[in-house]
Each structure stands twice: as C-alpha cells, then as structure tokens.
Amino acid sequence: MERHLPVLIPLTLLTTAVVIPLAGGMSKRLAHPLAMVGTFLSLVFAIWGLARVLLEGPMRYHLGGWIPPIGIELVLDHLSSMMTVIILGVALPVLIHARKSIEAEHPEQVVPFFGICLLLLLGLTGIVLTGDLFNLYVFLEISSLAGYALVAVGDRQAPVAAFRYLILGTAGATFYLLGVGLVFMMTGSLNMADLVGLLPHVQDSPPVIVGFVLMVIGIGLKMALFPLHVWLPDAYTHASSAGSSLLAPLGTKVAAYVLIRLALFVFSREYAREELIVLDVIVWLAFGGIIAGSILAVAQTEMKRMLAYSSVAQIGYIALGIGLGSTLGLIGAMLHIMNHAVMKGALFLVAGNLRLKIGHSDLDRFDYSIQQQMPWSTAGFSVAALSMVGIPPLAGFFSKWYLVLASVEQNAWSAVAVIALGSLISAVYFFRVLERVYLRPPLAMGTATVSQTASNEAPLSMLIPVIALSVGLIVLGLLNAVIIDAAIAPLIPARWEKVP
Amino acid sequence: MIEHVQGLYAYWFITVLLLLGLYGMLLKRNLVKKLIAMTILQSSVVLFFVSSGTKWGGTVPIVDRVLGTDDPTKYISPLPHTLMLTAIVVGVATVGVAFALLISIYSRYKTLNEDILLDRMK
Numbered sequence: 099m100e101r102h103l104p105v106l107i108p109l110t111l112l113t114t115a116v117v118i119p120l121a122g123g124m125s126k127r128l129a130h131p132l133a134m135v136g137t138f139l140s141l142v143f144a145i146w147g148l149a150r151v152l153l154e155g156p157m158r159y160h161l162g163g164w165i166p167p168i169g170i171e172l173v174l175d176h177l178s179s180m181m182t183v184i185i186l187g188v189a190l191p192v193l194i195h196a197r198k199s200i201e202a203e204h205p206e207q208v209v210p211f212f213g214i215c216l217l218l219l220l221g222l223t224g225i226v227l228t229g230d231l232f233n234l235y236v237f238l239e240i241s242s243l244a245g246y247a248l249v250a251v252g253d254r255q256a257p258v259a260a261f262r263y264l265i266l267g268t269a270g271a272t273f274y275l276l277g278v279g280l281v282f283m284m285t286g287s288l289n290m291a292d293l294v295g296l297l298p299h300v301q302d303s304p305p306v307i308v309g310f311v312l313m314v315i316g317i318g319l320k321m322a323l324f325p326l327h328v329w330l331p332d333a334y335t336h337a338s339s340a341g342s343s344l345l346a347p348l349g350t351k352v353a354a355y356v357l358i359r360l361a362l363f364v365f366s367r368e369y370a371r372e373e374l375i376v377l378d379v380i381v382w383l384a385f386g387g388i389i390a391g392s393i394l395a396v397a398q399t400e401m402k403r404m405l406a407y408s409s410v411a412q413i414g415y416i417a418l419g420i421g422l423g424s425t426l427g428l429i430g431a432m433l434h435i436m437n438h439a440v441m442k443g444a445l446f447l448v449a450g451n452l453r454l455k456i457g458h459s460d461l462d463r464f465d466y467s468i469q470q471q472m473p474w475s476t477a478g479f480s481v482a483a484l485s486m487v488g489i490p491p492l493a494g495f496f497s498k499w500y501l502v503l504a505s506v507e508q509n510a511w512s513a514v515a516v517i518a519l520g521s522l523i524s525a526v527y528f529f530r531v532l533e534r535v536y537l538r539p540p541l542a543m544g545t546a547t548v549s550q551t552a553s554n555e556a557p558l559s560m561l562i563p564v565i566a567l568s569v570g571l572i573v574l575g576l577l578n579a580v581i582i583d584a585a586i587a588p589l590i591p592a593r594w595e596k597v598p
Numbered sequence: 599m600i601e602h603v604q605g606l607y608a609y610w611f612i613t614v615l616l617l618l619g620l621y622g623m624l625l626k627r628n629l630v631k632k633l634i635a636m637t638i639l640q641s642s643v644v645l646f647f648v649s650s651g652t653k654w655g656g657t658v659p660i661v662d663r664v665l666g667t668d669d670p671t672k673y674i675s676p677l678p679h680t681l682m683l684t685a686i687v688v689g690v691a692t693v694g695v696a697f698a699l700l701i702s703i704y705s706r707y708k709t710l711n712e713d714i715l716l717d718r719m720k
Contacts (some may be wrong), residue, residue, distance in 0.1 A: 234680050235688075239688045239691075239692070243695055246695050250698075250702065253705060255719055258707075258719065266693065269620070269623060272643050273640050276616075276646065
C-alpha cells in the first residue's frame with residue numbers, strides 16, 4: 099500500500115468527485131459527508147506520504163508501470179509532499195465550513211458544488227505531484243475548469259467574473275502549453291527529472307529560451323502575478339463565500355509552486371537569473387504587486403474584495419522570495435505559501451460567517467455590534483489579520499522575516515523597503531476593520547440596533563474551522579524553526595547555499 | 599529570407615493564427631467573439647505541436663511490414679499527436695464551460711456585448 103501513496107492521494111479525490119453526483123442524485127444530504135470522507139482520507143495519505151518522505155526520502159510512482167521518460171511518473175518529494183499536506187490541510191476545515199454556508203447561499207447547487215470542490219482538489223494535488231510537464235498542463239486545466247465553475251456559483255455578476263477568469267486562465271494555460279511544446283521540440287522529453295539532465299545542452303537555443311519565458315508568463319497568469327492579476331478581484335468577490343474560501347487560499351499558491359518547480363528546479367536558478375533576467379523581472383513584478391495590491395486593498399469597501407486585493411499583494415511576497423532565488427528566499431516563499439494559505443482561509447471563512455449571520459460584509463457598516471454578536475469569529479479574524487500584518491509570534495511574521503533576511507543577504511535594500519511598506523499598508527487596511535469592529539459605536543440603523551447585544555454567533559460547524567485555522571497560525575508561528583529544519587531545509591537543492 | 603519563409607511557412611502561419619487569437623481575446627467587445635478567438639489560439643498551439651512532429655520521409659506511426667521496425671526514423675513521432683488529442687479534449691471542456699457561462703450571462707443581462715454588460719452591471 100505504501101508503494102502506491104503518490105497515486106492514492108489524487109485517486110481518492112477523483113473517486114469521491116465521481117461518487118458525489120451519483121450519491122447526490124439519491125439524497126442531497128450525502129454530498130457533504132462524502133466530500134469530507136474523501137478529503138480526510140486524502141489528507142491522511144498526504145500526511146503519511148510526508149512522513150515517509152521525511153524519514154526515507156522521495157518516492158517515484160510509475161503510472162501504468164511505464165518507465166519514465168516514456169511513461170508518466172508521480173513524484174512525492176520534499177517539495178510536493180509538503181504542498182499536498184498544505185492543500186488538503188487547508189481544504190478540510192474549509193469544506194467543513196462550506197456546508198452551512200453553501201446551503202444558505204445556494205441551496206440548489208449543494209451537490210454539484212461539493213463535486214466541483216473535490217475536482218478542484220484533484221487538479222491541485224495532481225499539479226503538485228506530477229513529474230511530467232504535459233501532465234501538469236492537464237491537471238492545471240482540471241483545477242482551472244473546476245475553479246471557473248466554482249466562481250460561477252455566486253451572486254448575480256458571478257458568471258461574468260467567471261467568464262473573464264476563463265478567458266485569461268485559458269490564455270495562460272495555452273502559453274504554458276506552447277512553452278512546453280518548444281522545450282519538447284528541442285529536448286524530446288517531457289519528464290522533469292529527465293529534463294534536468296537534458297536542458298543544459300540546449301538551454302541557450304532560442305526555442306528553449308522562448309519556451310521558458312512563455313511558460314513563466316502562463317504560470318504568472320494563473321498565479322495572478324502583478325500585472326496579470328486582473329481576473330482575481332472580481333472572481334473572488336462574486337464567488338460564493340464557500341467557493342472563494344476554497345479558491346483564494348489554494349489556487350494561486352499552487353501556481354506559485356509550479357513557478358518554483360520550473361524556474362528553480364527543472365531549469366536552474368543560474369539560468370533563470372544570469373542568462374535570462376527572468377528572476378529579476380519577477381522581483382520587480384513582485385514589488386509592483388505588493389504596493390499596488392496593498393494600496394488597492396485600502397481603497398475597497400467590501401471585505402471580500404479587500405481580501406482579494408490583499409491576495410495580490412501576498413502573491414507578491416511569494417514571488418519576491420522566488421525571484422531572490424536564494425536559500426533564504428526559498429524558505430521565505432515556502433513558509434509564506436503555507437502561512438498565506440492558512441491566513442487567507444481563516445479570513446475568507448470569517449467573511450462567510452459575517453455574510454451568513456449579519457447578511458453583508460460591507461466595511462462601512464461594520465461596528466461594535468458585530469463583535470458583540472460574534473465574539474469568536476471576530477477573534478479568529480483578529481488573529482489572522484495580525485498574522486497578515488506580520489506581528490510576532492504569529493506565522494505571518496516569520497515568512498516576512500525570512501524574506502527580509504534574504505533581501506539583506508543580497509543587498510537588495512529596495513526589497514526590504516517594499517516589504518516594510520507593504521506591511522505598513524496592510525496594517526492600515528486590517529486595523530481599519532479591527533478598529534470598526536472593536537471600537538466603533540453602534541450605528542443606529544434599522545434592525546441592526548434591535549439585537550445588538552444578543553449573541554448571534556455562527557453555528558459550530560462554521561466556527562470550529564475558523565478557530566482551528568487561527569490556532570494553526572499561532573502553532574505554525576511558534577514551530578516555524580521546526581518546520582524549516584524538518585520539511586523545508588531538505589528541499590533546498592544541494593548546490594545552493596547551506597541553510598543557516 | 600524567401601527560403602526561410604518557404605521552409606518554415608507552417609510556423610509563420612501558426613504565428614499569424616496565434617496573434618489573431620490573442621488580438622480577438624483582448625480587443626473584441628463581444629463575448630462570443632472572444633470565445634472564438636480563444637479557440638483559434640488553442641488551435642494554433644495544436645497545429646504547432648502536430649507540425650513539430652512531422653518530417654520528410656516519415657510515415658504514420660503504425661508498424662508497416664515493408665518498412666520493418668529496425669529503423670525508427672522511417673516513422674514520424676506519435677507523441678505530439680497523442681498529446682494534442684488530450685489538449686483538444688481539454689479545449690472542448692473549456693469551450694463547454696464557457697458556453698454554459700455565456701448562457702447564464704445572457705439569461706441574466708440579455709446581452710453579450712461587454713460595453714452594454716458593464717453598463718447593466720452597475
């Protein structure tokens with residue numbers, strides 16, 4: 099059984115995704131428990147896989163028994179096993195939370211919604227696990243198609259947002275595919291491990307250079323790297339609360355993983371940095387993303403939209419770590435992928451709680467009564483918001499700390515300034531919310547005043563995930579040294595600088 | 599220069615197709631036209647893969663008794679074609695989802711023109 103771990107993780111999700119619509123045809127109530135079972139089993143396999151990789155080293159699984167480079171292989175190494183645990187570990191609380199939220203917002207779509215959620219997770223884990231460039235494209239499109247459908251289940255404008263996302267997302271995927279085609283033309287291989295050996299011979303030929311750049315642009319679109327982020331704010335705002343809380347923490351992070359895998363592992367970082375200036379360009383785009391995303395977030399009056407723009411900024415931090423291309427930078431990027439998945443998950447879940455109980459998430463209408471009615475949700479929000487700003491000992495502080503260290507190490511003082519500025523602006527837009535929720539006297543507006551002091555907390559199934567993710571932030575923050583030593587240090591390529 | 603164009607005319611054609619697709623996706627105001635342009639873009643990549651797999655003097659990759667299996671260069675590589683079968687399936691699924699979205703947009707706003715749509719969404 100252990101031999102089959104790499105394939106069991108996506109296969110469990112795929113099976114559940116097929117079973118949910120069939121069982122949902124008999125009884126709508128079966129959909130959610132099935133989704134929970136599938137995700138939970140998959141998470142167990144992922145944790146088992148991570149433990150095995152950490153103890154005994156990477157696993158390779160040859161699909162259908164075909165030996166690579168002819169066959170497709172799934173690779174469970176330090177990078178991918180950590181990513182699968184992050185994906186499924188955040189997806190499980192989000193799916194627990196999703197039941198009440200989706201039943202309230204879209205009662206008709208409960209069964210397809212959970213089916214699509216599982217398909218999305220299948221695509222995301224598949225992207226992470228595959229060791230084949232073309233297979234990665236297929237999983238990328240599975241996850242993207244599921245993502246378009248998730249965005250479309252939303253308010254009145256959701257289909258328009260989903261269509262825009264679809265057009266840009268497909269353009270990104272097509273660029274990636276074209277890049278794969280050019281690289282395949284020159285090397286005759288699609289297997290990532292095989293390419294590591296083949297690429298140095300042909301990497302200076304124009305087709306490979308163009309192919310690499312096209313792949314990075316395509317992934318940049320999927321990752322919402324500034325200025326390719328235009329699809330993101332609308333998509334996250336108009337999707338259902340449950341849909342956006344699944345998409346926002348996971349979708350863009352997995353694209354960031356692809357960028358790490360491609361630019362730093364398949365192609366070498368020396369190639370991406372010195373021969374082409376791709377890594378420098380990524381750093382500059384990261385600066386743009388951090389500053390523009392943060393400023394636009396301040397300008398928003400709706401909470402989900404604010405969080406969406408803040409996502410653009412956070413993607414900037416991850417891209418900055420990748421672009422610096424050093425051991426410390428990669429540690430910062432991996433930590434931030436993990437921390438941001440948990441933080442954004444918690445924040446979007448609270449937005450879902452507010453929409454369910456208060457009926458809106460307009461920042462202008464927030465006041466003290468929200469804290470009175472929903473003390474636990476607001477507490478969860480505060481922890482996640484403080485972590486986003488980067489207050490120690492919460493997790494968000496440590497990933498930014500490593501990014502700052504990486505910038506100082508390379509004398510990139512502009513990066514230090516941008517990280518500091520981005521954190522300050524994020525303090526502005528998060529403390530604005532916290533100030534309103536904790537200190538602003540109740541606005542005398544119709545029904546809001548009637549039940550001011552009465553407790554109106556979200557149901558337990560929606561509260562526990564929020565609390566779990568918030569506590570997770572504290573734990574991840576306190577254990578960051580352990581995580582770096584055990585899980586992140588082994589994934590740094592051997593030729594790079596030593597982990598300090 | 600002329601030889602270059604003649605020898606690689608398939609790639610020139612694909613480049614034109616690709617740019618045409620990009621142009622339509624970015625600048626056309628009608629959502630159906632955007633979708634058509636997206637399909638053109640995808641087709642250009644499919645054609646690119648298929649034409650990269652062909653060569654002079656090669657035949658279809660099915661074992662031929664006359665040619666034998668000793669010299670694999672007599673057959674063209676089947677891999678780009680199989681990859682593109684998958685890519686076409688992905689493309690069909692994307693177009694399916696896109697049409698479902700367009701139907702949903704039309705039933706809500708009674709238009710598929712982006713300018714009018716932006717107007718009615720306010």
